[in-house]
Amino acid sequence: MVERFEVALNTPAGRLTTAIDVPTGFIPITAIVPVTRRLGEEASQLEVQRVIAAGQTISCRMGCAACCRMLVPLSAPEAFALREYVGQLPTDRRTLLLNRLGDTKDRVKREGLWDRLNDVAEAARPVPDEQLDPLNRAYYALRIPCPYLENEMCSIYEARPAACRELLVTSPAELCQDLVQNPVTPLPVSMRISSILGLVWGSLTNSPPRLIPLPIALEWAERHEAESRRTWPGSSLLDQVLDNMWRFLSQAFTNRSRASGKEP
Numbered sequence: 001m002v003e004r005f006e007v008a009l010n011t012p013a014g015r016l017t018t019a020i021d022v023p024t025g026f027i028p029i030t031a032i033v034p035v036t037r038r039l040g041e042e043a044s045q046l047e048v049q050r051v052i053a054a055g056q057t058i059s060c061r062m063g064c065a066a067c068c069r070m071l072v073p074l075s076a077p078e079a080f081a082l083r084e085y086v087g088q089l090p091t092d093r094r095t096l097l098l099n100r101l102g103d104t105k106d107r108v109k110r111e112g113l114w115d116r117l118n119d120v121a122e123a124a125r126p127v128p129d130e131q132l133d134p135l136n137r138a139y140y141a142l143r144i145p146c147p148y149l150e151n152e153m154c155s156i157y158e159a160r161p162a163a164c165r166e167l168l169v170t171s172p173a174e175l176c177q178d179l180v181q182n183p184v185t186p187l188p189v190s191m192r193i194s195s196i197l198g199l200v201w202g203s204l205t206n207s208p209p210r211l212i213p214l215p216i217a218l219e220w221a222e223r224h225e226a227e228s229r230r231t232w233p234g235s236s237l238l239d240q241v242l243d244n245m246w247r248f249l250s251q252a253f254t255n256r257s258r259a260s261g262k263e264p
């Protein structure tokens with residue numbers, strides 16, 4: 001049994017209205033991940049339409065995966081969802097992915113970053129940007145292709161993290177060869193879905209809103225598997241997601257007003 005909710009969100013790029021089906025009974029957190037990502041993608045589409053109407057173009061194309069060398073952060077619910085997704089793949093596909101993840105782990109360990117990634121994922125309190133930025137830069141400097149990347153295309157496209165869906169650029173694609181040094185212009189993101197899911201999970205489990213680096217996400221989800229089996233009423237999970245979305249959108253309106261020199 002599902003219940004249908006009509007959702008309306010005012011975003012800086014326009015009004016998002018959509019219908020969402022949520023199971024009426026108790027559900028695990030992973031059940032709310034797809035609809036949450038969908039809302040994020042619909043908000044992102046409004047931004048795409050806005051920049052196109054302003055005469056800009058989105059440079060991202062299939063087969064262009066320069067950004068798939070960055071350290072992608074996942075919320076805990078997304079890490080659990082990714083583990084479920086990989087777990088239901090045919091054995092040969094799953095083995096291939098797990099082998100590639102193992103190769104990535106070996107390389108990251110050799111470079112001395114593996115323990116730092118785990119420290120971020122297991123931190124007892126939110127990790128400040130001053131600590132995250134050097135780690136992100138050190139990881140990106142290695143240009144390690146994402147273990148889920150195949151022939152410069154995402155092999156888990158329908159299950160890819162929200163952070164991957166949110167990164168679109170309007171600057172020329174060649175600038176993405178060095179996302180740190182070049183003046184890359186990303187599409188504005190008014191609600192970060194990984195942060196929203198992280199906050200929901202933090203409040204449900206009374207834990208810090210953690211972000212888990214993609215290369216260690218399956219191992220992290222395995223270690224915390226018991227937590228992933230907890231359930232909550234579907235409508236209550238949706239309420240928490242929407243509540244956090246409204247907060248992000250309110251902040252996005254304020255930020256854009258300030259950036260344009262107008263008071264909110």
Ligand code: SF4
Pocket residue numbers: 065067068069072146147148149150153154155156157160161164
């Ligand atoms: S999950 Fe897919 S889209 Fe995200 S970094 Fe990896 S290959 Fe790229």
